[in-house]
Every structure is written in C-alpha cells, then in structure tokens.
Amino acid sequence: MSESIILVEGLTKVFNAKVKAVDDVSFDVKQGEIFGFLGPNGAGKTTTIKMLTTLLKPTLGKASVCGYDIIKYPTEVRRSIGVVPQEYTADEDMTGLENLMLVASLYGIPKSIAKERAEELLQLVELKDAATRKVSTYSGGMRRRLELAAGLINHPRVLFLDEPTLGLDVQTRTAVWQYIRRLKEEYKMTLFMTTHYLEEADGLCDRIAIIDHGKIVRIGTPQELKASIGGDVIELGLDNDADDISALIHQIKLVKEVKRVNSHYRIKSEVGEEAAPQIIELLRSKGYHVTRISLTKPTMDEVYLEYVGRNFREEEDRTDVMTRRAVLRRARA
Amino acid sequence: MKDDTIAKGLTAPEDQSVLHGLWALTNRELMKWYKVPMLLFMSLIQPVIWLGLFGKAMNFGALFTGQSFNIPGLNIPKQVLDSISSQIMENTFGTTDYFSFLAVGMLTFVILFTAMFSGMSIVWDRRFGFLDKILTTPVSRGAIVMGKIFSSVIRSLVQAAVVLIVAVLLGMDISKFSVTGLLGTFAGLFLMTIGLSSLFLMLALRSTDWQTQMAIMNLLNLPLLFASNALFPAKLMPTWLEYVVRINPISYGTDVGRQLLLGSAGMASLWFDFAYLVAFAIIFSAVGIILSWRYLTQ
Ligand SMILES: Nc1ncnc2c1ncn2[C@@H]1O[C@H](COP(=O)(O)OP(=O)(O)O)[C@@H](O)[C@H]1O
Ligand SMILES: [Mg+2]
Numbered sequence: 001m002s003e004s005i006i007l008v009e010g011l012t013k014v015f016n017a018k019v020k021a022v023d024d025v026s027f028d029v030k031q032g033e034i035f036g037f038l039g040p041n042g043a044g045k046t047t048t049i050k051m052l053t054t055l056l057k058p059t060l061g062k063a064s065v066c067g068y069d070i071i072k073y074p075t076e077v078r079r080s081i082g083v084v085p086q087e088y089t090a091d092e093d094m095t096g097l098e099n100l101m102l103v104a105s106l107y108g109i110p111k112s113i114a115k116e117r118a119e120e121l122l123q124l125v126e127l128k129d130a131a132t133r134k135v136s137t138y139s140g141g142m143r144r145r146l147e148l149a150a151g152l153i154n155h156p157r158v159l160f161l162d163e164p165t166l167g168l169d170v171q172t173r174t175a176v177w178q179y180i181r182r183l184k185e186e187y188k189m190t191l192f193m194t195t196h197y198l199e200e201a202d203g204l205c206d207r208i209a210i211i212d213h214g215k216i217v218r219i220g221t222p223q224e225l226k227a228s229i230g231g232d233v234i235e236l237g238l239d240n241d242a243d244d245i246s247a248l249i250h251q252i253k254l255v256k257e258v259k260r261v262n263s264h265y266r267i268k269s270e271v272g273e274e275a276a277p278q279i280i281e282l283l284r285s286k287g288y289h290v291t292r293i294s295l296t297k298p299t300m301d302e303v304y305l306e307y308v309g310r311n312f313r314e315e316e317d318r319t320d321v322m323t324r325r326a327v328l329r330r331a332r333a
Numbered sequence: 334m335k336d337d338t339i340a341k342g343l344t345a346p347e348d349q350s351v352l353h354g355l356w357a358l359t360n361r362e363l364m365k366w367y368k369v370p371m372l373l374f375m376s377l378i379q380p381v382i383w384l385g386l387f388g389k390a391m392n393f394g395a396l397f398t399g400q401s402f403n404i405p406g407l408n409i410p411k412q413v414l415d416s417i418s419s420q421i422m423e424n425t426f427g428t429t430d431y432f433s434f435l436a437v438g439m440l441t442f443v444i445l446f447t448a449m450f451s452g453m454s455i456v457w458d459r460r461f462g463f464l465d466k467i468l469t470t471p472v473s474r475g476a477i478v479m480g481k482i483f484s485s486v487i488r489s490l491v492q493a494a495v496v497l498i499v500a501v502l503l504g505m506d507i508s509k510f511s512v513t514g515l516l517g518t519f520a521g522l523f524l525m526t527i528g529l530s531s532l533f534l535m536l537a538l539r540s541t542d543w544q545t546q547m548a549i550m551n552l553l554n555l556p557l558l559f560a561s562n563a564l565f566p567a568k569l570m571p572t573w574l575e576y577v578v579r580i581n582p583i584s585y586g587t588d589v590g591r592q593l594l595l596g597s598a599g600m601a602s603l604w605f606d607f608a609y610l611v612a613f614a615i616i617f618s619a620v621g622i623i624l625s626w627r628y629l630t631q
Contacts, residue, residue: 089461
C-alpha cells in the first residue's frame, strides 16, 4: 500500500576482514513509519545506520534511501536525510544556536531561512532559553535535544536516530519520545531508530527488526512479534537444579514448548492459566518442589528473550555501565 | 529495487555549489582562537618569547665587536676589526645583525607550529563525533579539509604579522623594508603555510588517537626547523645537511623573507624560491583534498 522509502538488500559490513558486524541484512521501511532496530550492545545497529547514512561503505549488498542508491548517490542521500548519532557531536565551544547555524550552512541553507528554522527547532526541543549558551554548559538531556534539532535543520524526509534516549533520565526520555511521535504525526516524517530499550521499541515503533550478532532474527509490528512467540509464558524454578525435567513437563498436553534457561524453565502454552496448575501437580507427584512460578502474557521482553536468547536486563545493565564509563572518560579527556 | 530513480521535489532551497559551508567551517576554527583571548595571547606570546630569548641571547655579532684583540706585534685599529666583523656577519647571515636574521626565521617558525595544530584539530573532531556529523551532511569532503587549511593560513599569517611587529620593536633592521617587500614576504609565507597545513592534515586524516598524532608532530617539527635555514645559514652546514635544507620548503619561505626584508643575498633566486613554494602549496593541497575524498569516509 504505502511506498518503501528505505530499501536494504543483503547489506553486509566486515571490519578488518574478520569482524562481521552486519551480516546479510535485508528489510524495507515504509514512508511515514517509525521503524526500530532492537538489539543488544554490539549487535550491529550503529554499523547499519552508518552505512545507510553514508558514513561507512558496505562490504556487500545494496541499499537505497529516498530512491537514491547509497553508494552511487551519497550526496543526494545526505541531502534528504537527517542524522542524530549515538554520541554527542555538537561543538562544545559554540552555543546551541551557533551549532545549528553551522550545520544549516553545511546543507547550503541560506542564512535567513536557517535562522528562522533554528529558532523554530530550538523552540520545539525547548532549548530557546539556552540557545546562546555554550554547549559545554548543557546537561546530557539538553545535548541530546540539541542533536535532535540539528538532525532536523534540513527538514529531512527520513530521520535516523541512533539510540536517541541512551543515558537519559526517565523524564527526558519521555520528552524525546513525544518529539519523535510529533515528527511522524505532524510532519509525516519517516523515522529509523535503533534502541536497546524494549519499552521504547514497543511503545514507539510501528515495526521492529530484532537484530543480534549482525543478523535480523525477526521483523514485524510489536503485536505480530508478541503473537509470534506463541502465547503465554510460565517461568518455573525448582529446589533441585540438577535434573533436567524438560521432557517431563512436555508430557502435559497444554504445554507447547519447554526451555531451560539458566536455573529455571520457560514454558509456553496457549492457555497458561490452565497449564500452570497441571505442571505443579505433576512435578509434586514426581517429588519435585516448585519454589517459584510466574505467568506472563507476552511482552516485548518475552519476544526479546525468545529471539536473542539472553536475559535482556543483564544486557541493559551492562550497557548502562559502559555508557557511564564512556561519559566519564570523555569528561576527563 | 528502484535504486536509480531520482526522487524529485526536494523542498529545501539549498545552495548546491561545491563550496557552500566552506566559510562556516573556516570560521568555526577561527572562532576557537579569537573568541578565547587566553589562547590568542598564548599563541602569540610563544614566538615572541623565542624571538626575544633566542634572538637576543645568540648575539653572534658580539663575538667580534664586543672585544678588543691584543695580538703581540700587531696593532689592529678598532675600525678595522669592526669592519672585518661586519664583513663576516654579512657573509654569514646576509645582514650585519643576527637578530634581524633570526626574526625572519621566526616568521616561518610560527607558521610551522600553527600548521601542525591544524592536523591536531581534525583528530579532535573525529574523536568527538563532530567529523561524523558533518560527514552526514552534503558538504563537500574537500570543503572540510579546505576549511582547516584556510583557517590555519589566516591564523598563521596574523601570527607572523604580530611576530614581525614585535621584532621591529625589539630592534630588527628595517632599513631595507618596502611595501612590495612585505607583500612578497607574506605571499611566500602564504604559500608555505598552505603546503604545511595540508601536509599535517594529511598525516591526521585517518588518525583517531591524538597521542600518536602528537608524537608524529614532535618527530617532524624540530627536524623541519633545524634542517632549514630558519635559525642558521645553510652554507655553514655539512654538505649532507645542506642538501636536506635545500629540499625543506621552510628554507624557501625564509629565503624569500631574507631577500625581500633584509636585502640579503639569497640561498636561491627569488624566482626559484617562489616557484618551489607554489609547487609545494599546489601539490600538497591537491593531494590533501584528494586523500580527504578517499579517507574521511571509511
Ligand atoms: N570501526 C570498527 N572497527 C572494527 N570493529 C568495529 C568497528 N565498529 C564496530 N565494530 C564492531 O562491530 C560490531 C557491531 O558494532 P555496532 O554496530 O556499534 O553495535 P551496536 O550499535 O548494535 O551496539 C561490534 O562487535 C563492534 O565491536
Ligand atoms: Mg550503537
């Protein structure tokens, strides 16, 4: 129905002839949608964005943005897109307004129009009062908002956002989500974003691609993804870690699948409410003692666990620590 | 895949010339300098200190004039000694006064140091993500490098002008100064700084590590300075070193200045000096811009 604005076919990036950061990735993004790349740290999200925004040359495969091939027409691609990179890129020695004016001039936007747009955008991201202050005095949230404004200065048809809420507090994160929704609704902009926050992908994106180890493992709307993992999930812990009782649980008709994850079991069932009592019953009769049990209706968490197969919370904590370290390092430098 | 269809109807009224953004990028670099009075002051004071200390301390002229020689059986009048000494100075340094000789060398020295830092700034830009940001805009890759070169050229020439003024205040010989001489000198320095800035930018294009970059700069800067005629005349150096001096572009920038400001006999003819500097500037800036096309994007 709607037209594709980003087309990607077999995109691959190999670093130093050995690290396959992005591995044969194909997808398309429709005009006017918010498309999310969800995956753990090191999955290849930034590398993909860098190729689509012409910063990196693909090793293999092809892609087009707004109808322009990214290898043959990089300048045209650059003209039609906006980019909000993962790091803060503004020049700290200049004010917010000066930064926007500089970026505008790199797009060849005449000064009078640039001034108008810069002020409009500073209003949008609520930085009007700080516009003439040096960026070095900005907080993390303010910097992120300035990056967003800079990404919009050329009124792009597609905006690329790389982890737009990384390291932000809850309040600022919610504000950034609001801006993103407004861009889609009021300006009919297409947004391509990466994130490792599940709530973000779930609440914001029209479609999500889950990426891990450079490969897309699943694409769909949040609803489709949740439905795809097949119903409810029962998590079960036993006092006895030693035996693997997967086969035993599988005997129950209502159980569709059993997986052992670390020291507990993930059990899938269309009707979790009915399966759970039967499982407890059966295990007790075999002499096992259930120490804890939970029943979850599918969420993005479940989807993620299913396809990435690692505990997401652990990933997230680790990433946050790494981000903090990176910020510290920069502060010291 | 409809990759070759050219999308139509871009709304933004954009200037699509190759050079848009060049001035903005140049001005960004300059702003960091003129908006921070401390930095401006420091960058000007350094060569002035060198000039004052080095130039005045190495008072070669006093080797002969400050003393009287008492050689038994010979009664050499003072005037003869003085005239011999100024003859020696003239032959060696092309002027009777080492301070004036060195002042011209200092002009090239300050330019060498400023050019070095233009390479540094691209390393910082890469490190802080600014470079990636501007690379996602349609600004021409060449403009990114040219912006750095231009800002470095402007800074260098302003600093060189300040050094010259200070040198005159400290007693540089101005008897041979002329307007054309000054213009010619700065034209030579202009060419030299284009070439040097391009050279240091090229060395920094791929670098993400400022420590390596610093090491490269330190490895190059003093040899470039000492293996030139900036501090000492080439003709008194060992032959092998004299060859190096004759390749070193810094020697030619200095040679132009000495001929035009002090009326010295040159290391080469003015025409050759300028031809060498023009070639140096054109070749290095062209190579710099070509490499920036290739290497700014990975
Ligand atoms: N310039 C590079 N050189 C070598 N390896 C790289 C480079 N950039 C990224 N990688 C590697 O590629 C993989 C994917 O990285 P990245 O795309 O940044 O992941 P993400 O953004 O999903 O966290 C990682 O293993 C990373 O170490
Ligand atoms: Mg990333």
